[in-house]
Amino acid sequence: MFGYIRLELLRTIRDGGFIIFGIASPVVMYLVLSNLALAPGDKHAGAIVTMVSMAAYGALGGAFNNGSGIAEDRAAGWLRQLRLTPLAPAQVVSGKVITGVLGVVPSIAAVLLTGVLVNHVTLSAGQWLAIVGLLWAGTVPFSLLGLGNGYNLTGQTAAMANIAALLGLSIVGGLWVPTAGFPGWLRAIAEWTPSNSYAALSWDVASGTAPGPRAIAILCGWLVVFGLYARYGYRRAGRTA
Amino acid sequence: MEIDAVSLTAVTKSFGAVRAVDGLTLAIPRGQTVALLGPNGAGKSTTIGMLLGLIPPDSGKTAIFGIDPGQAVRQGLAGAMPQEGGLIPRVTIRELLTFIAGTYRAPLPLEQVLALAQMTGLENRRVDKLSGGQAQRVRFAMALVGDPDLIVLDEPTAALDVEARREFWNGMRTLTGRGKTVLFSTHYLDEADEQADRVVVVDRGHVVADGTSTDIKKIVALTTVSVTAVGEVAWLGDLPGVTRLEVRGDRVHLRSADPDATVMALAQAGAVRNLEVTPADLEDAFVALTAKETV
Numbered sequence A: 001m002f003g004y005i006r007l008e009l010l011r012t013i014r015d016g017g018f019i020i021f022g023i024a025s026p027v028v029m030y031l032v033l034s035n036l037a038l039a040p041g042d043k044h045a046g047a048i049v050t051m052v053s054m055a056a057y058g059a060l061g062g063a064f065n066n067g068s069g070i071a072e073d074r075a076a077g078w079l080r081q082l083r084l085t086p087l088a089p090a091q092v093v094s095g096k097v098i099t100g101v102l103g104v105v106p107s108i109a110a111v112l113l114t115g116v117l118v119n120h121v122t123l124s125a126g127q128w129l130a131i132v133g134l135l136w137a138g139t140v141p142f143s144l145l146g147l148g149n150g151y152n153l154t155g156q157t158a159a160m161a162n163i164a165a166l167l168g169l170s171i172v173g174g175l176w177v178p179t180a181g182f183p184g185w186l187r188a189i190a191e192w193t194p195s196n197s198y199a200a201l202s203w204d205v206a207s208g209t210a211p212g213p214r215a216i217a218i219l220c221g222w223l224v225v226f227g228l229y230a231r232y233g234y235r236r237a238g239r240t241a
Numbered sequence B: 001m002e003i004d005a006v007s008l009t010a011v012t013k014s015f016g017a018v019r020a021v022d023g024l025t026l027a028i029p030r031g032q033t034v035a036l037l038g039p040n041g042a043g044k045s046t047t048i049g050m051l052l053g054l055i056p057p058d059s060g061k062t063a064i065f066g067i068d069p070g071q072a073v074r075q076g077l078a079g080a081m082p083q084e085g086g087l088i089p090r091v092t093i094r095e096l097l098t099f100i101a102g103t104y105r106a107p108l109p110l111e112q113v114l115a116l117a118q119m120t121g122l123e124n125r126r127v128d129k130l131s132g133g134q135a136q137r138v139r140f141a142m143a144l145v146g147d148p149d150l151i152v153l154d155e156p157t158a159a160l161d162v163e164a165r166r167e168f169w170n171g172m173r174t175l176t177g178r179g180k181t182v183l184f185s186t187h188y189l190d191e192a193d194e195q196a197d198r199v200v201v202v203d204r205g206h207v208v209a210d211g212t213s214t215d216i217k218k219i220v221a222l223t224t225v226s227v228t229a230v231g232e233v234a235w236l237g238d239l240p241g242v243t244r245l246e247v248r249g250d251r252v253h254l255r256s257a258d259p260d261a262t263v264m265a266l267a268q269a270g271a272v273r274n275l276e277v278t279p280a281d282l283e284d285a286f287v288a289l290t291a292k293e294t295v
């Protein structure tokens, strides 16, 4: 399974979609947004909030891109080829989930590094650790949603669904523009999205408060929903592969 | 009794109203090279899919070396090349084959696989930038790299030119020389005849004939010799080599197992009028084979 993860990571870093949605776009947007100072508060606080938002956006990009890869692999007959090797189906799925989890690391790192190097963001060591950890672990529900789309939908449709989910969740979840500026009804929706809860954990840490239980509960709820969705798709794909 | 490499017992598979495979039984002892010969839609790929555990049969039993196919694949006992697909973009041939090799306990050395698949020197090329024939060889290499005892190939030479086809079979003979069991499907009678120890002809999901290539050769060597009929023609049926006589309009069609002798005899009898000699085609072979089966 090690070899499988290695191969999939190699493919990921050579993938244009990953570079654009997972790394380039969040870094560029971070530089633009933080210097427009759209976030509330002073410039330094704004740079921190936007840094977390864009790192979250980049991580989502990586996670969804990984899911689109599954649909591509299915169309290419790669999943069938894997079934003709001694790898067990469970190893293939776990390998793909692990690839998704590892694949978000460069996205998070790129934005956080830009924060430190360009916008001179300063946080305590404990805050950095907590933010990296939460941004990282929190991508699992999105990886599962991406994989679910990859298993349930075919090639192009899966890629479109994942890009739509990425953009929709990023915008409505307040990753691009803070929800503070949203109309009331949209803010009410935003507070139930997994993306808003996901980023909220790290926003809280960055502002020096403990992550709220509400955000944790919502994110865990979505984890279960997306996990079931991915499992359903995997079983369905197994019958037709 | 030694356990067969492949054992399919009365397997059936329908897709909606289509009976792709209909009660097919096939046992292949270890070390045999078997061709699965049949026209488009005969059920070859479906049979292979069931044998490899990719397609669950509606009924019947499947086994590889006496165990469940999925388990046999997991133990590295079987390697296969599906009819199409299986290649991924953004990796090199070397990366791909190294990964596949790594999933087996005792794979072949990469250099040997590259040589067998005629790909030496191409190993650093990206898999998505290969010609159809080169891609086919990579897919073939993926079936071999684990050094499995059973190799299953679905139309392995479909995208290859004549020269590549010849080289391909040279590589295969190296493997069969080492006692591997090989099952391959093909549309080409010549290929089945030249490369296989045994030819299994399938049509509409059934085995319609099953014999050594010599058996098959005898039957399909039936060439049609036809001349324009003059007067009484029944005697033509007794000419050397003739196995069947048929009169259509003013033409007499003679099925011959020895066309040279038949033509010679026609000439001696002065009966050569608008002579035509037509070699048996696949269609004829199927007809002949099906006829043999029912006798």
Ligand SMILES: Nc1ncnc2c1ncn2[C@@H]1O[C@H](COP(=O)(O)OP(=O)(O)OP(=O)(O)O)[C@@H](O)[C@H]1O
Pocket (backbone or CB within 6 Å): B015, B018, B019, B020, B021, B038, B039, B040, B041, B042, B043, B044, B045, B046, B047, B083
């Ligand atoms: N997944 C499927 N869904 C519906 N019908 C199918 C499916 N797979 C095969 N069939 C049908 O089953 C029959 C046998 O198909 P199969 O692919 O096994 O034939 P084949 O002998 O491999 O043909 P070819 O030489 O064209 O590859 C065909 O009529 C085909 O249309």
Ligand SMILES: [Mg+2]
Pocket (backbone or CB within 6 Å): B044, B045, B046, B083, B154
């Ligand atoms: Mg086929």
